[in-house]
Amino acid sequence: MIGNETQDFTKLSDFASVSTGGKVLFATDDFFAVSENLIADSEPIFIADKYTEFGKWMDGWETRRKRIPGHDWCIIKLAINCVIRGLLVDTAFFTGNNAPKFSIQAALLTPEEEELIPERNAGSASSDRDLELVSRLHSEKWKEIVPITPLQPGYEETRRNYVKVASEKAWTHIRLNIYPDGGIARLRVYGEARPQVPPPDQLVDLVSLLNGGVCEGYSNAHYGHPKNLIKPFKGTGMADGWETARRKDRPEIIRSNPDGTLQFTGEEWAVFKLGFPGRIQKLSVDTAHFKGNYPYTVKIEGLNLECDWCPDAKYKWQNILKPSKLSANNEHWYERNSDIITHIRVTISPDGGISRIRALGYVSEI
Structure with a gap:
């Protein structure tokens, strides 16, 4: 299925992005614009007089x-083995000058197979030698997860082509085919990670x-x-973090308590399911790039739940990190020793933005 309406799978992580x-x-050809642009995190832009x-x-x-x-066509390595739920082209x-049609193939490659791909020279056409070397992967025979599909041109009302993917297998690499040539601004590959279970002492x-x-x-x-908070690398800017609107119920005048803390009303929250159940030993809350808009405090709670979290259900959250004052553009670390949990809830007060969270711990059986 392809359409221009936003799909639920876009709430998942993009495993193709830089x-x-x-x-x-x-890539077979990068003559006008390099294929690395496909996986840039930024929104595409247009500069009329730039040549x-x-x-x-x-x-x-x-x-x-x-x-x-x-x-x-081009080959993209995904960040981790993942089940692909949907795509945005x-x-x-x-x-x-848009590509009229596209298709997607996928493979689960070993490191040895990946080494068969020749070293990339971005910004040029692949040589006959490069094509000969990459042919050893037989990528043209990879599993087709999106058949040849028409693409709409890049006007605002037609540019976003969403495609659901039905395959339940995990993949490491994809091949994006365009027919026969042309341009695509961005490719987003939304899915669910399928990593190996780490050893219990790691x-x-x-x-x-x-x-x-x-x-x-x-x-x-x-x-x-807030899905930006769990990306693996440091945030690149405020847009690469979680930032809320300013709460409308914030006090007209900010006053202090007798202990020197400030009086705020309201809070914002985000809930995360852990990749593996475990005991958290260290927490990090990073406000990198948030200088005039970081939250006043952060609180983190845990929950042991065998199923997915539901916003309408009542749960008994356990405290892992009591409300703790934050500072601007800074990485805050906390030593913890939680019970076995499957979910965390991050609550900021009253509003603002944070860049990353880390929950370091050991995998445990429920």
């Missing part, structure tokens, strides 16, 4: 007009999306979605 660890490994020595500058992947047999600003980030962590609910995401 910020989660995705990487372009091969390069090759032609019009475009914020996406654009190949030359095909004048030889075949069609163009964004043709923004490619109006007379300290791991239990909430990381690479370990299967998922955001299951939140109160407000006006400027940035």
Whole structure:
């Protein structure tokens, strides 16, 4: 199914993006614009009078007009083994030069198989030698998870092409085919991580999306979605974190309590399912890039729940980190020793933004 309406699967993590660890490994042609642009985290832009020595500058992947047999394609390594639930193929600003059709194939490759892919020279066409080397992967025979599908041009009302994927298998690499040539601005690959279970004596980030962590609910995401909090690398800016709107019920005048703390009303929250149940030993709350808009305090609670969290149900949350004052543009670490939990709830007061959270602990059986 393809359509222009936003789908539920976009609430999941994007495992092709640069910020989660995705990487372009091969492309048949990068003449006008390199395929690395496909997996950039930023929204595509258009600069009317910007040109390069090759032609019009475009914020996406654009190949030359095909004048030889075949069609163009590229291989993207996903951040982790994952089940792909859906895709967004964004043709923004490619109006007379968008790829007319596309398809997606997928594979589960070993490190040895990945080494067969020749070293990439971004910004040029692949040589006959490169094509010969990459042919050893037989990527044209990979599992087709999206058949040849028409693409709409990159006008605002038609640019976002959403596609649901039915396969339940986990994949490490995808092949994006365009028919026969043209441009795509961005590719988003939404899914669920399927990592190997770490040994019980290994300290791991239990909430990381690479370990299967998922955001299951939140109160407000006006400027940035809380799923950004569990990305594996440091945040690149405020847009790469979780930021709420300013609460309308905040006091007209901020007053202090006798102990020096400030009086605020209201709070915002986000709930995360851990990739593995476990005991949290260390917590990190990073306010990087949030300087005039960080929360006053943060609180973290845990829950042991064998099923998915439901916003309408009543749960007895256990305290892991009591309300703790935060500071601007700073990484805050806390030593903890929680019970075995499957979910955490991060509550900020009264509002604001944080960049990343880490929940380091040991995997345990429920």
